[in-house]
Amino acid sequence: MSSLENTHVLKVVQTNQLAPQIIQLLLKPEHPIQYTSGDYIMLGFDTEELKPFSIADAPREDGLIECHIRNQLNNDWMEKLCSVSAGDTLVMQGPKAQMSLHPAHEAIIFVAGGTGFAPMRALLVEALRQHVAVPITFYWGARSPDELYMHEWMVDLVQKHGNIDYIPVISDNTEGWQGQTGLVHNTVLKDHPSLDKTTLYMCGPWPMIQTAKEAFLAVGLHENKLIH
Numbered sequence: 001m002s003s004l005e006n007t008h009v010l011k012v013v014q015t016n017q018l019a020p021q022i023i024q025l026l027l028k029p030e031h032p033i034q035y036t037s038g039d040y041i042m043l044g045f046d047t048e049e050l051k052p053f054s055i056a057d058a059p060r061e062d063g064l065i066e067c068h069i070r071n072q073l074n075n076d077w078m079e080k081l082c083s084v085s086a087g088d089t090l091v092m093q094g095p096k097a098q099m100s101l102h103p104a105h106e107a108i109i110f111v112a113g114g115t116g117f118a119p120m121r122a123l124l125v126e127a128l129r130q131h132v133a134v135p136i137t138f139y140w141g142a143r144s145p146d147e148l149y150m151h152e153w154m155v156d157l158v159q160k161h162g163n164i165d166y167i168p169v170i171s172d173n174t175e176g177w178q179g180q181t182g183l184v185h186n187t188v189l190k191d192h193p194s195l196d197k198t199t200l201y202m203c204g205p206w207p208m209i210q211t212a213k214e215a216f217l218a219v220g221l222h223e224n225k226l227i228h
Contacts, residue, residue, distance in 0.1 A: 007047055008033060012088045013064060018149035021073075022115060023082050024056075027065045027090065035059060035095035037126035038119050042093040043067065049077065050093055054203070056118035058125040065092075068118040068149070099201065099227045101126045106197050110138045111188055111212065113204020114147065120203055121150070128161065137165045137191070141184025141204065144173035167191070185212035189219060196220035202228045 010027040018024050035041075037058040042050035056066040071082040084090065101123050108127065112120040117140055124138060142148050145168075154166045169180040169187045180187045185208065192198065195216055202212060209228055216226060 006093050008092050010043075010065065010090045010092055012084050012086055012090065014086055015084060018068065019147050021071045022147065022149050023069050023071070025067045025069060025084070027067070027092075028063065029065065029092075032063050033065070033095065035065075036097070036100055037122040038097070038099040038101065039095040039122075040098045040119070041065065041067070041095050043081075043090055044077075044092075045080070046091060047093070050091070051077075052096075054098065054116075054119035055095065055122055057122050058129060066118075068115045070115045099123070099203075101130070101132075102199060102225075102227065104130075104132045104134045104199070106199060107135045107137070108132070109188065109192070109195075109198055109200045110136070111184060111200065111202040111204070112138070112140045113184060113202075113208045114142060116202070116204035116208075117150065118203075120201060123201055124157075124164075128157075133163060135163050135165070137167065139167050139169060139184050139188055141169045141171060141187075141208070143171055145170055145177050183211075184208070185215055188212075189215060192219070194220045196222070199225045200227070202226070 009030045013028045014026040016024040035055060040052050040054045043053050044050040053067045053069060056068045072078040110120045110124060140148060148168050158164050158166045167180060169184040170177045171183055174181045200216060200221055
């Protein structure tokens, strides 16, 4: 029974193709679900196989849960998930705590790699809701420009909020790209030689997290101010 206690049925309300291999799912729970910005859910077709996905927004007034999902070719389960359509049903367990926004007394840096953008976006929206006034710098690393799948949304946000800076970084397919290139954590280090007066949130592929964590701690970031 225990595995079913916290199981919810979700209806797919909308799917959007955000990038060639990335979709946005908007999901409506059968009953309202409380969650905190930075939480994740276990999602799937039945309780036998559930995979973790971050919630990509702060709690919404319409009660929908948003996820950004990268398809993995040659993975039948992911292919199936990325081909759902409006009206289909999925099941979830959770929400589960992953990270949350800490009281902001000093500059904030968000570092997202790929679809690690999802929980970073949720925390950014939460910061705006709380009228956080400290400087916020949002770094988003992707392999190619089309994987910056909410680039316009970020650019628009920066224009509306004077304390937010957005720095996209492209690592692989840089042809025609005018912005920063290379690994996203190296761009952070270039811009911030010292991180001792910073709170840093980060999410992305595990190898990126490991490399970046070591590099950030080496330039003065306090371990208790590194949230990932």
